[in-house]
Amino acid sequence: MTFQVRKQLILSSLEQNGSVEVKELAQKLNTSEITVRRDLTLLAEKGLLVRTHGGAVTLSLAKDPVHFSNKVATRQEQKEYIGRLAAEQINEGDTVFIDCGSTTFQLCPFIRHLKIRVITNSLPVVEELMGSLVGVNIMGGEIDADRQAVHGFMAIEHLKRYRVDKAFIGVDGLSLQYGLSANSEKEASITLAAAANAGHVYLLCDSSKLEKDKYFRFAPLSIVHTLITDQQAPADLVEQYTRRNLQVLN
Structure with missing residues (x-):
């Protein structure tokens, strides 16, 4: 699976759930956790998500993670x-x-x-x-x-x-x-x-x-x-x- 395909799947999962975890993504993408961490880092550098300990969250949740909305x-x-x-x-x-x-x-x-x-x-x-x-x-x-x-x-x-x-x-x-x-x-x-x-x-x-x-x-x-x-x-x-x-x- 190419990076571009993984990227779309990661962003789609983020859009649906608001957050993602490395272990779950590794299973979903059928790849290693090291690869997932690298992908998340690259996407964070592009401003598409925010890295967290063990995963990532959407930009809106990162700005205000506990807001009810x-x-x-x-x-x-x-x-x-x-x-x-x-x-x-x-x-x-x-x-x-x-x-x-x-x-x-x-x-x-x-x-x-x-x-x-x-x-x-x-x-x-x-x-x-x-x-x-x-x-x-x-x-x-x-x-x-x-x-x-x-x-x-x-x-x-x-x-x-x-x-x-x-x-x-x-x-x-x-x-x-x-x-x-x-x-x-x-x-x-x-x-x-x-x-x-x-x-x-x-x-x-x-x-x-x-x-x-x-x-x-x-x-x-x-x-x-x-x-x-x-x-x-x-x-x-x-x-x-x-x-x-x-x-x-x-």
């Missing part, structure tokens, strides 16, 4: 699929928690017609559900402008006062060995508080985050009852999660 734009099709599956788990009359993740946000279009209560720390979720049949309870605390979310001690204290039937949470990484991991302690603390007060915990996680270990490991797999992911999740990996008493919907 950037996160929503990546793997959009997979996230919508997950959102639809997740919405099917909600019944009329439920009280649910929805966190500030870009994947959990995709629940909103599919639940606007339901007479339910939603507790959330996500400003986009509040905006999306305003004017619908959903009753919205927004947590108090400090606002993170980039993530468009409420965090902090008061937000956690707010959440502790409510018992929810179902919590829909997201993570930055999930692995059999280390469980749930995040890029921020703030988001991890909200997730733990939500899980502690929920009858059933759903983890909404696209397949690109499976078997990834991020900056802050904060919880074992056992705090999650059901993993909702997309159809690209490897079948053997789904089976391994199932063996760990984790229900998987995809």
Whole structure:
């Protein structure tokens, strides 16, 4: 495979996912990791992407890697699929928690017609559900402008006062060995508080985050009852999660 062909495949993958990893590209392109690293370096020098440790990201994500709009734009099709599956788990009359993740946000279009209560720390979720049949309870605390979310001690204290039937949470990484991991302690603390007060915990996680270990490991797999992911999740990996008493919907 020539460099030009690899270049197009790399940029296409970046456009779809927002980020790429050397190991995954090496398998996809059927070439060595050394070749992939060299290709990414050349493309970075041409200003087509930004190199990261272990891979690369698009220029927009590099400029503002945590901004909510950037996160929503990546793997959009997979996230919508997950959102639809997740919405099917909600019944009329439920009280649910929805966190500030870009994947959990995709629940909103599919639940606007339901007479339910939603507790959330996500400003986009509040905006999306305003004017619908959903009753919205927004947590108090400090606002993170980039993530468009409420965090902090008061937000956690707010959440502790409510018992929810179902919590829909997201993570930055999930692995059999280390469980749930995040890029921020703030988001991890909200997730733990939500899980502690929920009858059933759903983890909404696209397949690109499976078997990834991020900056802050904060919880074992056992705090999650059901993993909702997309159809690209490897079948053997789904089976391994199932063996760990984790229900998987995809």
